[in-house]
Amino acid sequence: MIQRRFLFVVAVFGIITVGVATVSALAAEWPQWRGPNRDGVWPETGVAEKFDKPQLDLVWRTEIGSGYSGPTVWHGFVYVTDRLVSPKQVERVHCFDAQTGKKVWTHEYDCEYRDVGYDAGPRASVTIDDSRAYSLGAMGNLFCFDARTGKIVWQKDLNAEYKIRMPTWGIASAPLVEGNLLIVQVGGDNACFVAFDKATGSEAWRALDDSASYSAPIVIDQAGKRVLVAYTGDNVVGLNPTTGDVYWKYPFPPKQMVIGIASPVVNKDRLFVTNFFDGSLMLKLDSDQPAVEKLWKRAGEDEQHTDALHSIISTPILEGDYIYGVDSYGELRCLDAKTGDRIWESLGAVPKARWATIHFVRNGDKVWMFNERGELIISELSPKGFKEISRAKLIDPTTDQLRQRGGVAWAHPAYAYKHVFARNDKELVCASLSRRQ
DSSP states (O other), X not given: OHHHHHHHHHHHHHHOOXXXXXXXXXXXXXXXXXXXXXXXXXXXXSBOSSOSSSBOOEEEEEEOOBOSOOOEEEXXXXXXXXXXXXXXXXXXXXXXXXXXXXXXXXXXXXXXOOSOSSOSSOOSOOEEETTEEEEEOTTOEEEEEETXXXXXXXXXXXXXXXXXXXXXXXXXXOOXXXXXXXXXXXXXXXXXXXXXXXXXXXEEEEEOOOOOOSOOOEEEEETTEEEEEEEOSSEEXXXXXXXXXXXXXXXXXXXXXXXXXXXXXXXXTEEEEEETTTEEEEEEEOSSSSOEEEEEEEOOSBTTBOSSXXXXXXXXXXXXXXXXXXXXXXXXXXXXXXXOOEEEEESSSSOOOTTOOEEEEEEXXXXXXXXXXXXXXXXXXXXXXXXXXXXXXXXXXXXXXXXSTTOBOOSOOEEETTEEEEEOSSEEEEEEXXXXX
């Protein structure tokens, strides 16, 4: 099934140059963090409407090491990174066949973790673009590979080159491709962000003296311009992605520690960010010029007594006048996007626990959830509440990422070719999500 889909994608790329056809082919893949457009939308049709058993049957499973990085999928290949600590500390970048799970190539390099909390492995998903795969390790090792063969095209030790002010949990923000540039959150002196020529690795620009966060940036269209939107350790910023020039900056400093993990989300003229300690911030995007203004900011007295939304790992959904996200202890919440007022709360999607996590993906009128217990949930979210349609176990929690509550499954899965690809600290698995005829 995967192979037939893969051949269709290749055929489209090979013989059709019409824009619509290319977009259709890309829609079947998951080549970067949070999907084809980095927005948590899975555009495939013909997928399951419900599960027929409580445990999903696996197409394949393959052994890997530990890591927080979610898999990505491109042209029939699955990419993921991991870490080994014996006989020495190394990070690895893997490419597997999406149909069989057989290893296509692996690159391994020495990487001693120094002063990194939660040291289970790399954080950033591999980004694939123009037949190149870009990986970023927890200590700042950046590689550009030939995506098919694993041959190194170029590489950089960002820590050595930019003197990273290393975040508590290491480098985590997935690299982003915009035009001919690869944009990376580095966290160096006057180099919070650095853009490289994606083909050669030569530096194009560097910008900001902000501390690095763990949040992956996005690019939006605002006032007729492309704008790189990023949540750093100090501010929410809009940059010119071609030059690094600052269009706008709004302060959102941490009151305890840099902990921003969730990506910014945008819907029309609203931009929303959230984190575990500092709560929620909603900005309005000016339609006449690249600028923002605050609509509201809300936070509880602490991470246990919260207001609006204090997310940790989960990136929320901003849809029309509503926000759906997971609060600090696993409370699934719906907020009024105009004010931040809570409309409802549910504890039905993931067991209540500190840092409890759900990864949301929109597919048509359904929201697919992958919770930290390794369960897939097909649901509907609306101002009326959380409606669970179906739930099935996909993968077991493991303890390298978190040694509490029997472990967790915190890595974001990939959805491609009507299949799901998910990992824990021991294995990468694939299951079919195709609608049964």
